[in-house]
Every structure is written in C-alpha cells, then in structure tokens.
Amino acid sequence: MRVAVTAKEASVDGPVDPRFGRARYLLVVDTETGETDVHDNEVNLNAAQGAGIQTAGNLAQLNVSAVITGHAGPNAFRALSASGIAVYTGAEGTVAEAVESFNNGKLVEAKSADVEGHWL
Amino acid sequence: MIVAIASGKGGTGKTTVAANLALVASMQGRAVSYLDCDVEEPNGHVFLKPEMYLTEPVSVPVPVVDDDKCTACGRCSEICRYSAIVLLAKTVLTFPNLCHGCGGCSMVCPSGAITESGREIGVVEEGARGQIRFVHGRLTIGEAMAPPLIRAVKKRVRPDDLTIIDSPPGTSCPVIQSVKGSDYVVLVTEPTPFGLNDLSLAVDMLRVLNLRFGVVVNRADIGDDAVFDYCAKQSIEVLAQIPHDRRVAETYSRGLLAAQELPEYAEVFRTILERCC
Numbered sequence: 001m002r003v004a005v006t007a008k009e010a011s012v013d014g015p016v017d018p019r020f021g022r023a024r025y026l027l028v029v030d031t032e033t034g035e036t037d038v039h040d041n042e043v044n045l046n047a048a049q050g051a052g053i054q055t056a057g058n059l060a061q062l063n064v065s066a067v068i069t070g071h072a073g074p075n076a077f078r079a080l081s082a083s084g085i086a087v088y089t090g091a092e093g094t095v096a097e098a099v100e101s102f103n104n105g106k107l108v109e110a111k112s113a114d115v116e117g118h119w120l
Numbered sequence: 121m122i123v124a125i126a127s128g129k130g131g132t133g134k135t136t137v138a139a140n141l142a143l144v145a146s147m148q149g150r151a152v153s154y155l156d157c158d159v160e161e162p163n164g165h166v167f168l169k170p171e172m173y174l175t176e177p178v179s180v181p182v183p184v185v186d187d188d189k190c191t192a193c194g195r196c197s198e199i200c201r202y203s204a205i206v207l208l209a210k211t212v213l214t215f216p217n218l219c220h221g222c223g224g225c226s227m228v229c230p231s232g233a234i235t236e237s238g239r240e241i242g243v244v245e246e247g248a249r250g251q252i253r254f255v256h257g258r259l260t261i262g263e264a265m266a267p268p269l270i271r272a273v274k275k276r277v278r279p280d281d282l283t284i285i286d287s288p289p290g291t292s293c294p295v296i297q298s299v300k301g302s303d304y305v306v307l308v309t310e311p312t313p314f315g316l317n318d319l320s321l322a323v324d325m326l327r328v329l330n331l332r333f334g335v336v337v338n339r340a341d342i343g344d345d346a347v348f349d350y351c352a353k354q355s356i357e358v359l360a361q362i363p364h365d366r367r368v369a370e371t372y373s374r375g376l377l378a379a380q381e382l383p384e385y386a387e388v389f390r391t392i393l394e395r396c397c
Contacts, residue, residue: 047203048202049202049203050202050203050204050215051203053203053206053213053215056208057197057206057207060208060209075203075215075218078213079206079208079213082209082211083208083209084209
C-alpha cells in the first residue's frame with residue numbers, strides 16, 4: 001500500500017510536518033517494501049490560497065491510498081475524499097515512526113476535517 | 121479628482137484623516153464623495169453619520185458544473201489560479217469561497233458544462249451627510265473575497281466630485297484595488313519603528329503602481345525621527361504633522377470630527393487638501 005506522509009525534511013528520519021496543504025515535503029512510502037519517494041511541495045507551501053486542495057491534487061496523481069499528517073482543513077479534506085484518499089490526522093514524531101504507528105493500527109482514520117481553514 | 125487615504129500600518133489614523141478631509145472640502149462648498157473601501161471593517165460611517173438611502177447586494181459569479189456534460193478534460197482546473205475549481209479523480213470539485221469570479225473556467229470549458237451562478241459576498245450602501253455623499257461596502261462576516269466588493273464601491277465614483285477613498289491598511293490585494301486609479305494617495309503613518317517599516321512597504325507598492333503620493337505623520341511628537349529622515353532621503357513630501365493631542369483622541373472616541381470640534385485642526389486638514397489637490 002502506498003501511503004503519503006507530510007514531512008518537514010526530505011527523509012523518513014525527519015519530523016512529520018503537522019500542516020497538510022503547506023507541508024514542505026510529501027514522502028510516499030510503500031508500507032510493504034519500505035521504499036520511499038520524496039516529492040517537493042514548496043510551490044504549495046508558498047501558495048496564496050488553495051494549498052490544501054492543490055496538495056490533495058498532487059497526492060491523487062501520486063496514486064496513494066492514504067495520507068498521514070498532523071491536521072487537515074475542510075477544503076483539503078473534501079478534495080482528499082473526492083480523490084478516494086483516506087486521511088489520518090494527529091501524527092507525531094518522525095515520518096518512520098508515523099508509518100510504524102499506521103502499520104500497527106494506532107492511527108485512526110479521520111471522518112472530517114479536524115481544524116478550520118488557515119489554522120496556522 | 122480621487123484622493124485615496126492609505127497606510128501600511130493599521131491604526132495610524134486613515135479614517136480620521138479621510139473623514140476630516142471630506143468635511144473640510146464640503147465646508148469649502150465642494151461636491152464631495154466619501155468612499156469607505158475598508159469593506160472588512162468599515163468605520164467611516166461612525167464619524168460621518170450618513171443617512172443611508174440605498175442598499176445593494178453584491179455577488180461574484182461562481183461556477184456550477186453539469187457532471188453529465190463534463191468530460192473531465194481538466195482545462196478549468198488548469199486555468200484557475202485560486203484552486204476554486206479542481207479536477208480530482210475524474211470529478212470536478214468547486215470551492216466557491218475561493219472563487220474570484222473571473223469566469224475563466226466557463227470560457228475554456230469545451231463542452232459547455234460550466235454555468236455561473238451568483239454568490240453574495242456583501243452589500244454596498246449609499247447615503248449622505250449634509251453635502252457629503254457617502255458610500256461604503258460591508259463584506260459578509262467570514263467572507264474573504266474583498267476585492268470584488270471594493271470594485272462595486274468604486275463603481276459609484278462620480279467623475280465630477282472630489283472623491284475621498286478610505287483604504288484598508290496593508291499592501292495586499294484589497295489595498296491595491298482601493299488605491300488603483302487615484303490621482304493622489306495620502307499615506308498616514310506614525311513616527312515609530314512599526315510605522316516606518318509599514319510606510320516603506322506602502323511606498324514601494326505605490327511606486328510599482330506609479331501613483332503620486334505624500335505622507336501625513338500622525339501623533340508626530342511621539343516616537344523618533346526615523347520616519348522624517350526616511351521621507352527626506354526618499355524625497356517624499358510630508359503634507360502635515362498631526363500632534364499627539366488628547367483632545368483629538370477624545371473627539372475620535374466620541375465619534376466626532378476634529379475639524380468640526382477643534383477649529384485649529386480644520387486648518388491642518390485644509391492644508392493637506394491643498395497640497396494633494
């Protein structure tokens with residue numbers, strides 16, 4: 001299963017970026033093999049508006065089944081749902097730790113946005 | 121003639137200057153329109169106390185997608201700079217609260233799947249206080265789309281009037297929309313490090329827009345000399361200095377105009393008017 005994690009650094013040993021739309025990097029991890037691709041998200045980090053929607057659009061292109069992040073706002077959540085991507089919020093620690101929590105079933109799938117738009 | 125009152129920093133005295141300028145101009149017998157373009161928090165009416173005679177709702181056109189006609193080509197998604205219409209997994213989603221109403225998506229749609237419906241973002245109200253015609257916009261609470269409402273306020277500019285525009289603070293889209301097309305911009309600042317920083321941002325903005333401008337230093341006897349040094353170095357005219365006078369603050373806090381209550385201040389605002397017109 002291909003899972004995306006929002007990340008502050010281009011490495012699985014770096015911290016999870018709690019922001020979804022304006023995450024610095026998107027790390028796509030294959031949960032079976034551990035193989036990881038790094039995708040730069042700087043364009044959306046600096047977007048005037050609609051960062052969450054664009055980031056969701058990028059994830060749809062990357063063909064992932066789920067995303068692990070800190071928080072997701074209403075527009076991001078709607079775009080992710082429409083793309084058939086499951087959302088797991090509340091992730092902490094490093095990307096590797098977040099993936100491990102996900103694999104162990106410790107992260108709960110979000111049923112709605114957990115923050116207002118522009119919470120940061 | 122259109123004179124816009126702007127500032128980088130908020131709370132420097134834009135509305136005080138704008139409302140007093142409108143008052144002294146009308147006392148000189150000029151036909152004056154006061155346009156409050158600070159549609160996110162208009163307060164000119166607190167001081168001018170106009171009697172309103174007209175309210176007009178303002179809408180922006182937003183796209184409505186007919187899924188039966190949509191071929192999921194993604195052209196609407198590509199042209200939209202604001203992510204207000206996005207193709208995701210063969211479905212087009214719209215986000216009306218992000219839409220600026222440019223109409224680009226319906227123009228590029230090859231299958232005629234996109235029509236437009238109106239989304240109300242606020243109202244324009246018009247009224248008068250004595251000889252001053254008064255117009256302001258009130259953006260609906262929670263709404264982020266100020267520029268289309270500011271455009272609707274500015275549609276009510278009368279070419280023969282002296283038009284005083286009270287701009288929002290800052291240097292972003294709503295400010296540019298407010299000051300654009302002005303013959304002169306009065307930048308109100310205060311002589312503090314914050315005042316100077318935000319003044320220099322506003323000056324840079326006006327230079328890009330190629331507008332004529334001058335500076336009014338409010339509460340001129342507080343802070344330091346850095347604003348004056350900056351203006352001298354940049355060859356920017358200081359139109360007037362308004363002292364940090366408790367009586368002006370009291371007048372403001374009662375919703376009154378200094379030019380009416382304190383005769384010596386009428387002279388200050390007449391000087392500003394003369395220098396910018």
